[in-house]
Amino acid sequence: MFHKEGHKIIFITFVFTVASFLLVDSFISTKWIQTIVMITLLAFLILILQFFRNPKRNISSNDKHVVSPVDGKVVVIEEVFEKEYFKEKRLQISVFMSPLNVHVTRYPVGGNVVFSKYHPGKYLVAWHPKASEENERTTVVVENETYGKVLYRQIAGALAKRIVNYAKQNDKALQGSDSGFIKFGSRVDLFLPLDTNVKVALNQKVRGGESVIAEMNE
Structure with missing residues (x-):
């Protein structure tokens, strides 16, 4: 497919x-x-x-879980100050995609899309520290009744010259379903509550819509 x-x-x-x-x-x-x-x-x-392959995934919706929005490798797990939407400290988890990965972007949680914005920008290599703030990107926030608000950001890289974002404000997001596409390699950043229970490690390979990135602490 x-x-x-x-x-x-x-x-x-x-x-x-x-x-x-x-x-x-x-x-x-x-x-x-x-x-x-x-x-x-x-x-x-x-x-x-x-x-451009779009393999079928075994998606099991769980409001206590955040699943990986893309296929790739975890390259960042750190506490940062999120400037655009939350304007407070959040836990950032970033997944880097090589040109060989599946490039479908999926909703990491289910809920309501409360924010969606496109930013034109540069095309620094995706792993550059400033890529999250200076590259072409889209920011989407999904509000989940159980987990709260989760922000994910599609970021263009040196090869990725087009980001496709389907998420629009007030849309209903279904966890694991298609929310966009990034052409020819890039990364996606997740911004989660600080008390999130992280379920992945640096350099771990993850699968979009299936791999659990984090879960809510009880």
Whole structure:
């Protein structure tokens, strides 16, 4: 299954690849060069297909859990001052996505979308300390009756030139369902209450919609 954000580019890439295959014999006479060109074209098509894949996930909604919004690796777990919405200290957990990861963004909790804002910005590498504040990004806050308010931020990176955000204020968020897409590698930051019980460790690999990032302390 492929994500709807990739349908157009997959179609264009497929047509381009097929057309190029048909033209190789006409423009390139050397067999080994033909082979290299064909392999390169096929590899590019496979990479595009892999990037826009949207695998089915086993999602079990739980209001006491925050699930990972994306596939990737946990690169930050620290207490920070969140300047944009809460304007107070929060626990930041960041997940970095490589170009090989699934790039669907999912709602980390269920509830009501109470804030959604897009910010134009730079394209620093996603792991840069200032990327969260200076890069192109979207900020979404979902209010959950049990957990409270959870903020997640999609951040563009050096390769990610387009962030897609479906979350709109007053929308009903379903935990684990699609909330957006980031094209070609980036990261997502989560901002949680300080007393959150963290269930992941640095450098741990997580799966969007399935891996429990944190749970509410009783």
